[in-house]
Amino acid sequence: SWAAALLKRNPQFKSLDWTDVQAFRTILPSPGGVLTSIRDPTNPDATTSSSSSASVSADQLDSQEALQAYNTDWLKLYRGQAPVVLFPETTAHVAAILRYCQEHRLAVVPQGGNTCVTGASVPVFDELILNLAKLNRVRQFDPVGGVLVSDAGCILQNLEAYVEPRGFTMPLDLAAKGSCQIGGNVATNAGGVHFLKYGSLHGSVLGLEVVLPSGEVMDLLSTLRKDSTGYDLKQLFIGAEGTLGVITGVALQTAPFLPVAVLLGLNSYKQALDTYALAQKHIYQNLSAFEFWDRECFNYLLESGANAPSEPFASTYPYYILVESSSSDEDQNQESLSKFLDILLQNKLMGDGTISFDQSQFNRLWAYRESIPSAVLRHPSLAYDLTLDYPHFYQVVEVLRDRLRQMGLYDGYKGRGNVQAIAGLGHFGDGNIHVCVVAKDLNKEVFEAVEPFIYEWAAERGGSISAEHGLGILKAPYLHYTRSEVVIRTMRQIKTVFDPHGIMNPYKVLT
Ligand code: FAD
Numbered sequence: 001s002w003a004a005a006l007l008k009r010n011p012q013f014k015s016l017d018w019t020d021v022q023a024f025r026t027i028l029p030s031p032g033g034v035l036t037s038i039r040d041p042t043n044p045d046a047t048t049s050s051s052s053s054a055s056v057s058a059d060q061l062d063s064q065e066a067l068q069a070y071n072t073d074w075l076k077l078y079r080g081q082a083p084v085v086l087f088p089e090t091t092a093h094v095a096a097i098l099r100y101c102q103e104h105r106l107a108v109v110p111q112g113g114n115t116c117v118t119g120a121s122v123p124v125f126d127e128l129i130l131n132l133a134k135l136n137r138v139r140q141f142d143p144v145g146g147v148l149v150s151d152a153g154c155i156l157q158n159l160e161a162y163v164e165p166r167g168f169t170m171p172l173d174l175a176a177k178g179s180c181q182i183g184g185n186v187a188t189n190a191g192g193v194h195f196l197k198y199g200s201l202h203g204s205v206l207g208l209e210v211v212l213p214s215g216e217v218m219d220l221l222s223t224l225r226k227d228s229t230g231y232d233l234k235q236l237f238i239g240a241e242g243t244l245g246v247i248t249g250v251a252l253q254t255a256p257f258l259p260v261a262v263l264l265g266l267n268s269y270k271q272a273l274d275t276y277a278l279a280q281k282h283i284y285q286n287l288s289a290f291e292f293w294d295r296e297c298f299n300y301l302l303e304s305g306a307n308a309p310s311e312p313f314a315s316t317y318p319y320y321i322l323v324e325s326s327s328s329d330e331d332q333n334q335e336s337l338s339k340f341l342d343i344l345l346q347n348k349l350m351g352d353g354t355i356s357f358d359q360s361q362f363n364r365l366w367a368y369r370e371s372i373p374s375a376v377l378r379h380p381s382l383a384y385d386l387t388l389d390y391p392h393f394y395q396v397v398e399v400l401r402d403r404l405r406q407m408g409l410y411d412g413y414k415g416r417g418n419v420q421a422i423a424g425l426g427h428f429g430d431g432n433i434h435v436c437v438v439a440k441d442l443n444k445e446v447f448e449a450v451e452p453f454i455y456e457w458a459a460e461r462g463g464s465i466s467a468e469h470g471l472g473i474l475k476a477p478y479l480h481y482t483r484s485e486v487v488i489r490t491m492r493q494i495k496t497v498f499d500p501h502g503i504m505n506p507y508k509v510l511t
Contacts, residue, residue: 112184118472
């Protein structure tokens with residue numbers, strides 16, 4: 001990436017060597033604990049790793065290929081050169097590893113499911129990767145209060161599968177749920193499709209267990225909803241992107257959940273605005289998701305291959321909306337959503353619509369929305385994650401299309417220009433739009449046509465340059481568009497308190 005190319009390796013960080021590998025093997029003696037390409041200098045032909053991680057097949061052991069998977073981000077925009085990936089199984093392992101790393105000035109990148117789209121989860125240079133996949137146990141669940149305590153490496157979808165039969169749902173849901181981990185979700189302050197109802201993780205995370213770079217375990221793992229005893233330090237780790245410490249345990253407030261969904265095809269952006277206003281009026285307390293995408297997204301979805309859902313309506317629409325309502329009374333829930341559809345029909349607010357009457361229909365409707373990010377972003381893309389107020393929410397896509405058209409880079413969806421699409425989708429109810437710029441050749445010309453223009457445009461309208469994806473390396477240089485000098489200086493001071501040697505996820509968030 002262009003941003004990473006401008007950075008220089010901090011010479012204060014030690015390079016990993018065979019002595020370090022041996023030390024890590026002592027901390028993690030079980031098979032699969034250490035994956036490395038570093039060789040024993042006294043016996044260079046010998047096998048170099050005890051790794052047999054579940055996610056690394058036997059024939060991949062020690063190969064560069066296995067390391068590459070952990071060194072490369074989901075968008076394939078960033079590639080680090082970490083020669084070591086560690087897989088701790090307990091909080092004590094993490095503590096021992098960080099203590100060693102701080103003592104030897106080894107830089108560390110905590111890694112969850114590696115699904116983030118800002119380059120935050122992979123090294124910039126040769127930083128050690130600390131992958132949390134094996135720290136994956138549910139610790140406890142309170143069926144009365146709905147409080148779940150788990151290890152940070154639990155995959156979000158697995159936690160949903162754990163609480164769902166108990167009548168609860170996780171307070172967040174996102175299309176990467178099959179891979180992302182709850183620790184990664186907390187570290188990025190992930191939003192997702194249910195933010196509208198359950199709010200930010202700053203509210204639903206009740207407690208955290210965090211290992212500091214010193215190796216000390218900071219036990220903030222409260223399961224209490226109310227606790228007004230001084231500074232709420234756990235909040236600092238929510239959205240810190242692994243720059244302050246490693247999250248090893250999470251206590252979360254889950255919620256009862258009986259949802260129904262309706263998919264709408266709309267003819268204008270104005271219809272989306274009016275539909276949202278009516279949803280607020282008629283299903284406000286049950287409204288749990290209000291998702292939006294445009295035709296360019298939908299085109300990619302339909303083209304995305306055999307597993308893509310087929311067209312839900314007889315014709316395509318310029319805009320689509322997925323509305324979800326959830327309540328503890330199933331019948332009342334169905335009824336209120338059907339009534340909502342009638343109101344939309346009376347007001348001529350939709351081109352077409354379909355409602356879910358059972359779980360399989362519900363899943364099918366959500367499959368449209370959840371398949372879109374992968375369908376679009378499997379093409380070379382720049383992806384933006386903005387919060388904007390409603391007059392500007394979709395305007396940003398139109399403004400960008402006009403700009404790139406004038407520059408001769410864009411000529412409509414899959415037109416003659418290098419830029420093949422400028423697609424918009426997002427969590428409409430949160431004012432959060434994802435803008436995807438897809439190009440045949442994702443070159444510097446495209447990058448410079450979009451950045452920093454898009455951040456300036458959003459900042460001038462009071463928007464946020466990162467609604468829910470964090471900053472990582474991709475957006476770190478643009479932090480000043482959203483945060484003042486005083487705020488950034490205070491962030492730096494906080495970083496120094498927790499991480500005086502700067503070993504935690506360097507080059508990210510604060511440049
Ligand atoms: P990673 O990508 O592995 O890491 C992300 C950051 O967290 C890194 O800085 C890493 O160092 C740090 N980190 C990870 N684990 C820990 C830990 N235990 N302790 C300390 N730091 C840690 N995001 C949304 O908010 N909403 C969406 O709707 C959404 N949809 C997505 C859809 C798709 C298809 C994809 C690919 C991504 C989507 N994302 C979305 C982005 C991404 O899934 C989230 O940012 C997610 O929270 C990252 O979790 P992860 O476990 O993959 O973390």
